[in-house]
Amino acid sequence: MVRLITHNLLACHVKGCTTNNFPLVFQDVQVELQVAEFNPDFIRNMLSRLEWTALVNAAKQVGDTSLPPEQPDMMDDELLQKLHHVLMEIHVTDGAMVCQNCNHIYPISNGIPNMLLAEHEIG
Amino acid sequence: MKPVKSVTIIDDPQAHEDQHVHAVYDQIASHFSSTRYKPWPIIAKFLSDLPTGWIGLDSGTGNGKYLPLPADRPGSVLTIGLDRSRNLLQIAQHAGSEPGCLITREVVWGDVLGSGWRSGVFDYAISIATIHHLASHDRRKLAVQRLLQAVSPVHGRMMIYVWAIEQDELSKRSIPASGTDGSNHYPITGEDVFVPWVMSQSQHTAKGKFKNDVPSSATSKEVASAVPTLVAETPVYNRYYHMFAKGELKQLTVQAAKEFGLMVGSPESANAKGCRGVEVMQEGWERSNYYVELRRWVS
Numbered sequence A: 001m002v003r004l005i006t007h008n009l010l011a012c013h014v015k016g017c018t019t020n021n022f023p024l025v026f027q028d029v030q031v032e033l034q035v036a037e038f039n040p041d042f043i044r045n046m047l048s049r050l051e052w053t054a055l056v057n058a059a060k061q062v063g064d065t066s067l068p069p070e071q072p073d074m075m076d077d078e079l080l081q082k083l084h085h086v087l088m089e090i091h092v093t094d095g096a097m098v099c100q101n102c103n104h105i106y107p108i109s110n111g112i113p114n115m116l117l118a119e120h121e122i123g
Numbered sequence B: 001m002k003p004v005k006s007v008t009i010i011d012d013p014q015a016h017e018d019q020h021v022h023a024v025y026d027q028i029a030s031h032f033s034s035t036r037y038k039p040w041p042i043i044a045k046f047l048s049d050l051p052t053g054w055i056g057l058d059s060g061t062g063n064g065k066y067l068p069l070p071a072d073r074p075g076s077v078l079t080i081g082l083d084r085s086r087n088l089l090q091i092a093q094h095a096g097s098e099p100g101c102l103i104t105r106e107v108v109w110g111d112v113l114g115s116g117w118r119s120g121v122f123d124y125a126i127s128i129a130t131i132h133h134l135a136s137h138d139r140r141k142l143a144v145q146r147l148l149q150a151v152s153p154v155h156g157r158m159m160i161y162v163w164a165i166e167q168d169e170l171s172k173r174s175i176p177a178s179g180t181d182g183s184n185h186y187p188i189t190g191e192d193v194f195v196p197w198v199m200s201q202s203q204h205t206a207k208g209k210f211k212n213d214v215p216s217s218a219t220s221k222e223v224a225s226a227v228p229t230l231v232a233e234t235p236v237y238n239r240y241y242h243m244f245a246k247g248e249l250k251q252l253t254v255q256a257a258k259e260f261g262l263m264v265g266s267p268e269s270a271n272a273k274g275c276r277g278v279e280v281m282q283e284g285w286e287r288s289n290y291y292v293e294l295r296r297w298v299s
């Protein structure tokens, strides 16, 4: 599945595509919600890995506008719950992710993103 | 003892892997997965020791058996599974699910030589029984460098497992003997082999135990004469492996790290602030495999 936590780690790796290759932009996505167990310690500790603005924009692309545009200094329980939902419960099952720099399309089908490149695209 | 067969790679390494690794795993995915469910203890411990909130990459996840770990603190870390076989990923996607309770794992279809991540974004990376499927020294070295690149330069942890030439007596396989006596010749080179995988419908029902390996010298005709006719029609797939010699995995990782611009040793060995390095935390042999654990550091 492509959850937003995974999307926030992925970057385009086409040969020569090294700037503006993150974040990939969702396109024509189908979304499925699956309840996941809330682990506030996990969310709190892993937050520093994420690019906040990329997360907020990706959430908007899949129809969720619950996150504030700037990362708050204090993480209260309500915000952790929202983050849990956005990061762990929204699954992109089909569609694509597109590189803003080189326009490479990474398809998603049955919840599996295809990050394979053709031989001549590999850096 | 079930012998494996020595092989010399004459075609392009990538084409060789496509035919003798990727195509095979896509064919045998579900049968293979039904025989692979026990985590190696040293890897289970590695995953158990990770702090809560860490995010990792399982490069060559196969059926995803490490994705649900650690068993004592499920959900405390998130491991993302990468594999070249889409059919295996479809199994990995629900690894550790119980009947009636489907759990979804994060999986990505990709190549272990790719780098479709923000550099250094992972806290840890594991590569279990994967690098030995790459058909040249340079490709195996690049695979190690992709792991070094994927993890945090400050605290990234890595665990790599590969098949050893030195197999224990419990193993079903015997390895052709040839000049690899573990002595310190440079460079240390392992053995390129085919390991046969027999798809057998009839054996699915036999006491729930699978017999996957037959002598690779046996042709399908010889197999047919030895066992009931049903098996005669079952295909044999030859999987390519590079079996590592004693010392070869460490040598490979040290070379990969140095050429990646890292010092190799403890952080204390750096003579200036701001140096980047990697430390070998442990290495060894466990049940027919060599392993090495690494940590990145900045002084």
Ligand SMILES: [Zn+2]
Binding pocket: A012, A013, A014, A017, A021, A099, A100, A101, A102, A103, A104
């Ligand atoms: Zn790109």
